[in-house]
Amino acid sequence: MARLIAPSILSADFGRLAEEIAQLEALPVDWIHCDVMDGVFVPNISFGLPVVAAIRRLTQKPLDVHLMIVQPERYLAAFAEAGADILTFHWEATPHPDRLVQEIHRLGKKAGIAINPATPAEVLRDILPEIELVCVMSVNPGFGGQKFIPYVARKGYRLSRLRAEVGSRALLEVDGGISLETVGDVPWADVLVAGQAFFQAPDRAVFAEQLRRSPAGFT
Ligand code: DX5
Ligand code: ZN
Numbered sequence: 001m002a003r004l005i006a007p008s009i010l011s012a013d014f015g016r017l018a019e020e021i022a023q024l025e026a027l028p029v030d031w032i033h034c035d036v037m038d039g040v041f042v043p044n045i046s047f048g049l050p051v052v053a054a055i056r057r058l059t060q061k062p063l064d065v066h067l068m069i070v071q072p073e074r075y076l077a078a079f080a081e082a083g084a085d086i087l088t089f090h091w092e093a094t095p096h097p098d099r100l101v102q103e104i105h106r107l108g109k110k111a112g113i114a115i116n117p118a119t120p121a122e123v124l125r126d127i128l129p130e131i132e133l134v135c136v137m138s139v140n141p142g143f144g145g146q147k148f149i150p151y152v153a154r155k156g157y158r159l160s161r162l163r164a165e166v167g168s169r170a171l172l173e174v175d176g177g178i179s180l181e182t183v184g185d186v187p188w189a190d191v192l193v194a195g196q197a198f199f200q201a202p203d204r205a206v207f208a209e210q211l212r213r214s215p216a217g218f219t
Helices: 013-024 049-058 076-082 097-106 152-166 204-212
Strands: 002-006 032-037 062-070 086-090 110-113 134-135 171-175 191-194
Touching: 002 032, 002 204, 013 049, 032 049, 049 062, 049 076, 062 110, 076 086, 076 097, 086 097, 086 134, 097 110, 134 152, 152 171, 191 204
Parallel strands: 002 191, 032 062, 062 086, 086 110, 110 134, 134 171, 171 191
Antiparallel strands: none
16 A cells, blocks of 8 residues: 655644645645644644634645544544544543544544554554554654654554554554654554655655655565
């Protein structure tokens, strides 16, 4: 399967958001990754429902909404209504991941679970067949432009094996510090999120294709 590229809009110029989205619409990228931060689960506040709804009106591309918020169950319906296609909550943010996955499916959306760098792959063993996406955080969530944490690369291999073992078809997404220098460490990733490296690239189309063609798969 070809890898999917998901630029993180967090690193876009919010003063020119409509132009940024119009450009993404014309580029060879697959999803738009929307980082929602509440200043509680993570030490930063980004944007919320009105911005996701505005992005929805500006693009046909799937919106990959990454909720870095406490009590994510309170906002699933609202983000579904705002136009999310994939709703990803943090495993660390709820004692009831299964209930949230069921709720996301009831809303007709794809369900993702994100895990922080220090959270082991194995916590997802039983729920893996029930979800469509795992977001493997390769930085501590909260900010764009951070450095890739190398040990997370090993977790991706374990997740990939676990996925095969339990018969899951969930996509493995890597999120944080992905650039042409680090993408070689994550051949297991099906979806590559890129914020700073993407928006600072001299030619975003070329960058997206370079990321997509980076070595994928392993034995
Ligand atoms: C981090 C966010 C990431 C971030 C990625 O909290 O979840 O999606 O925007 O940005 P870069 O690629 O700059 O690390
Ligand atoms: Zn993210």
